[in-house]
Amino acid sequence: MANDFEKHIASVKDFPNKGIIFRDITPVLQDGKLFQAATHKLAEYVKSKNADIIVGPEARGFIVGCPVATELGIGFVPARKPHKLPREVERASYDLEYGSNSLEIHKDAIKPGQRVVVCDDLLATAGTLRACKQLIENLGGELVGSCFYIELPDLKGKEKLPGLDVFSLVKYHGA
Template identity: 50%
Template sequence: MNYKEHIRVIEDFPQAGISFKDITTLLQNGPVYKSAIDALKEKYADIEIDLVAGPEARGFVVGAPLAYALGTGFIPIRKSGKLPYDCIEASYSLEYGKDKLAMHSDAIRPGQKVLIADDLLATGGTIATTVNLIRQLGGEIVGAAFFIELEDLNGRDKLEGIEVFSLMKY
């Protein structure tokens, strides 16, 4: 399936010069959304995976249904201060400052195999921070799956040693 046909591109959002890839048009089309999740499931069906981790917020709409399809658990990676239990945190840089991601301190047992899933790989900062959190708890990362990869931003360079799979590349 040509998933790009189901992505709305919005020029100059959120600022001039940015070509925003809007996945909401894919998500609202049930058969296409299901096909995208099924394509990711097929890619990882023969790999041992204990958990899927997805960073807030669009990583939830990719990671949770993928975890369900694979029959694994799901770990929400949240912004700092959003989780109710004891957490570990890691900072990352944004174009305009810094932010923190958090995960429950008991989300992963050492040696568990974790697949990271998100909607988009851009500069790689959020995903590299997610990798850091997973590794802090002893998780083994088996791959990183995305609907979209923006190749010119070289995000996969921050994920050295991790297999990256994307349904679409821009």
């Protein structure tokens, strides 16, 4: 599956900025069987972590995380870009491979003691993942793992979250 999966990732040079190779997952999503297989692999991982709930960062984390949550029958919490959520929020700011931003989640979205896994399409510098961890922990949740379609190990994201388990379907070096 990893081979077929890799064939369906489009690598786009100099997007959105010069020097970045953008790993585009949309061809995977267009292939129903492959999207289902990728969802299933991530769901197996989330299940192995005995997670109560999934957090997915806007926007691609919604696409990746929601079907995993429905496959397992567990909840999904959107971590949204600022000023999108209507009720009281917790906010964290972060940098990523090509910019900076903030994420917010509703203050009542995670209950103290809940086991949480973050699902997203790609791990690069881990700015997004660190912001999610901060939000989850500020609300009393426990980040018990994280899973991605793609990991860019050269950007050393994992090193910024020592002790956190990271699962990915494919790794790209030289990004």
